[in-house]
Amino acid sequence: MITIKHLSKSYIDPDGSVFTVLKDVNCEINPGEVISIIGPSGTGKSTFLRAINLLDPPTGGEIIVDGENILAKGYPLNKLRQKMGMVFQSFNLFEHMSILDNVTFAPMKLRHLTRQQAEEEAMAMLRKVGMAEKANVMPSDLSGGQKQRVAIARCLAMHPEVILFDEPTSALDPTMVGEVLSVLRQLASEGMTMLIVTHEMKFAHDVSTRIFFMNEGIIYEDGTPEQIFDHPVHSATKAFVQRIHKLVFEVDGPDYDILDVHSQMGGFCNKYNIAAKRDAADRITDLMIQSVMSTRYPFTLRLTYSEQYDTTALDFMKEGTDQSPLQQPGCDPQTLDTLRSLCKEIIEEPTKRGFRVKFIL
Numbered sequence: 130m131i132t133i134k135h136l137s138k139s140y141i142d143p144d145g146s147v148f149t150v151l152k153d154v155n156c157e158i159n160p161g162e163v164i165s166i167i168g169p170s171g172t173g174k175s176t177f178l179r180a181i182n183l184l185d186p187p188t189g190g191e192i193i194v195d196g197e198n199i200l201a202k203g204y205p206l207n208k209l210r211q212k213m214g215m216v217f218q219s220f221n222l223f224e225h226m227s228i229l230d231n232v233t234f235a236p237m238k239l240r241h242l243t244r245q246q247a248e249e250e251a252m253a254m255l256r257k258v259g260m261a262e263k264a265n266v267m268p269s270d271l272s273g274g275q276k277q278r279v280a281i282a283r284c285l286a287m288h289p290e291v292i293l294f295d296e297p298t299s300a301l302d303p304t305m306v307g308e309v310l311s312v313l314r315q316l317a318s319e320g321m322t323m324l325i326v327t328h329e330m331k332f333a334h335d336v337s338t339r340i341f342f343m344n345e346g347i348i349y350e351d352g353t354p355e356q357i358f359d360h361p362v363h364s365a366t367k368a369f370v371q372r373i374h375k376l377v378f379e380v381d382g383p384d385y386d387i388l389d390v391h392s393q394m395g396g397f398c399n400k401y402n403i404a405a406k407r408d409a410a411d412r413i414t415d416l417m418i419q420s421v422m423s424t425r426y427p428f429t430l431r432l433t434y435s436e437q438y439d440t441t442a443l444d445f446m447k448e449g450t451d452q453s454p455l456q457q458p459g460c461d462p463q464t465l466d467t468l469r470s471l472c473k474e475i476i477e478e479p480t481k482r483g484f485r486v487k488f489i490l
Contacts, residue, residue, distance in 0.1 A: 130158055130159060130160050130194070130195065130290065130291060130322060131157070131158040131181070131192065131193065131194050131291065132156075132157050132158075132191075132192075132193040133154055133155060133156050133157070133158075133181070133190065133191070133192055133193075134155055134190055134191040134193075135153055135154075135155060135189065135190040135191070136151055136153070136154040136155070136177075136180060136187050136189070136190035136191075136192065137149065137151050137152060137153060137154070137187060137188055137189035137190055138150045138151040138173070138176055138180050138185065138187045138188055138189075139188050149346060150173045150176045150346055151173045151176055151177060151180065151187065151346050151347075152345070152346035152347050153190075153346075153347055154173075154177060154190070154346075154347060154348055155348070156341065156348055156351065158291070158322065158324065159322075160290075160320075160322055161320045161321075161322055161338075162322055162323075162338045162339055163317045163321075163322075163323045163325070163336055163337050163338050163339075164323070164324045164325070164337060164338070164339045164340070164341060165325050165326075165327050165332075165333035165336070165337040165339075165340050165341070166178075166324060166325065166326045166327070166340075166341045166343060167326075167327065167328070167330070167333055167340060167341070167342055167343070167357075167369070167370070168341075168342055168343035168344050168349070168369065169344060169369060172343045172344050172345060172346065173343060173346045174326045174343050175295050175296065175326055177326075177343065178215070178293045178295050178324060178326055179295075180192075181213070181293065181324070182209070182213055182215050182293055183199065183200075183206065183209060184215070186200075187200070194209065194212060194213070195212070195290075207239060210239065210287070211239060211240070211287055211288075211289070212289060212290045212291065213289055213290065213291050213292075213293065214284035214285070214287055214289035214291070214292045214293070215284065215292070215293040215294075215295065216277070216280050216281055216284050216292065216293070216294045216295070216297050217280070217295050217297075218295055218296040218297060218298075218299045218300045219300055220268075220273075220276040220277055220279075220280045220300075221280065222268040222276055222279060222280060222283075223268070224267070224268050224269060226267075226268075227264070227265055227266065227267060228255070228260065228263050228264050228265070228266055228267075228268065228271075228279050229248060229251055229252075229255075229264040229265060231268070231279060231283055232247075232251035232254060232255060232279070232282050232283045232286050233247035233248055233250075233251045233286070234283075235283065235286065235287055236250060236251070236286050236287060239287070240287065240288075247286075250286055251264075251282070251286055252264065254282040254283075254285045254286045255279070255282050257282065257285065257312075257315075258278040258279070258281050258282045258285075258312050259278065259308075259312075260275060260278050260279055260282060263275065263279075272302075272305060273300060273301045273302060273305050274301055274302075274305030274306070274308045274309055275308075277297055277298070277300075277301065277305075277309045278308065278309060278312055281297075281309075281312055281313075281316075290322060291321075291322040291323065291324070292316070292321060292322070292323050292324075293323075293324050294313070294323060294324070294325040294326065294327070295326050296326050296327060296328065297309055297313070297325070297327070298310065298327070298329060299328065306329070310329065310332050313325065313332070313336065314332075314335075314336055317336050325337075330358075330370065330372075333354065334354045334358050335354075337354050338353070339351065339352065339353060339354075340352060340353070340354055340356075340357040340358070342357060342361075342363075342365075342366045342369065342370070344365050344366075344369075349363055349365060349366060350362055350363055350366045357370060358370050370437070371435045371436070371437040371438060372435065372436035372437055373433055373434070373435045373436075374397075374401055374433065374434045374436070375431055375432065375433040375434075376393060376394060376397045376431065376432045376433075377429065377430070377431045378390055378393075378429070378430040378431070379427060379429055380418070380422075380426065380427060380428055380429070380430055381426060381427040382426050382427070383423070383426070387414075387415075387418060390414065390430070391411055391414070394407065394410055394411065394414070394432055395407055395411075397432055397434075398410070401434045401436075403434055403441050406441045406490045409471045409472060409490050410432060410441075410443050410490060412471055413443055413468060413471050413472065413488050413490075414430065414443065416464055416467060416468060417430075417445055417468075417486075418430075420460075420461060420464050421445075421454050421455060421460055421464065421486075422445060422447070422454060425447050425454055428445055428446060428447045428448075429445070429446040429447075429448075430443075430444075430445055430446075431443070431444050431446070440489065441489075441490040442487050442488065442489050442490065443472075443487070443488045443490060444485050444486060444487035444488065445485070445486045446480065446482075446483060446484070446485045447483050447484055447485075448482045448483035449482075449483055450483050450484050451479055451483075451484060452484060453477040453484055453486060454484070454486060455468075455475070455477060455486055456477070468488070471488070471490075472488040472489055472490050473489045473490065474488075474489040475487070475488055475489075476488075476489065
């Protein structure tokens with residue numbers, strides 16, 4: 130249905146500097162696919178959708194829709210608007226029109242339906258999203274979730290081939306998110322082709338046929354929900370989907386400020402509600418630095434917490450070696466016993482750059 134080749138988007142700041150949001154985006158979108166687009170804030174997810182729909186025209190590349198390059202000079206925008214609908218996070222309803230008039234406006238103007246035809250179709254779409262009883266009220270009388278459902282009905286009234294959703298639940302009160310997600314689930318079950326920028330990870334996992342993980346202005350990883358959430362290839366993807374938070378220290382010598390390390394680790398544990406792990410993290414850090422790693426400077430110390438798996442880990446990484454510091458001559462057996470008693474598991478693993486000892490707290 131849609132082929133995107135080398136899509137890019139840049140902006141020129143007032144001082145003349147160039148800011149690139151999309152660098153080199155390539156993908157194919159097939160009929161009936163539900164693609165959730167996830168990734169850190171500021172990585173170009175919303176810009177990607179707006180570029181596809183030419184609301185924010187790209188600065189380079191090609192977008193082929195049904196065999197036609199929509200970036201070619203003279204391509205009729207009205208034709209694109211009828212094929213490709215978009216639902217925004219801020220609803221964008223006409224506040225001076227009733228709900229019914231909001232839904233009938235575009236079909237009458239662009240599809241040239243009579244008012245009777247448009248109203249019949251509009252009521253059918255409003256029933257689909259559970260909003261038929263609100264047909265004659267004004268947008269100001271609706272909740273955020275109801276407004277978003279009307280926005281979806283308005284989009285459906287144009288009979289689009291594909292719908293782009295730009296964070297459709299981000300402006301909603303948490304109690305209203307479910308009603309909008311249920312409509313999206315229904316559309317997915319009916320085979321509607323959809324691209325959805327979302328921060329709702331469970332929804333993305335359960336509903337999508339594919340996931341795009343965007344990072345640094347490109348599609349960093351593209352795969353099924355199982356691949357992206359359970360077996361991500363890239364460390365950036367893994368960190369995002371598992372919601373991994375980390376605190377990193379480059380310990381370069383014996384005069385390193387260890388008191389600051391402890392202070393920051395305490396703040397980290399409090400921030401992510403893992404204060405119960407702090408004592409073990411402090412004691413393991415002191416033992417490793419004073420004993421095991423005391424002759425192995427420089428090394429990297431990292432404290433991580435995964436929200437998805439509720440797992441806290443403390444690891445020590447030494448570059449340029451293929452042997453575990455815990456297995457080196459002179460490592461005190463009593464120290465090893467104490468380290469084992471302070472954690473659930475010790476993982477010793479080689480890496481591309483050296484060797485890592487990880488303590489699962």
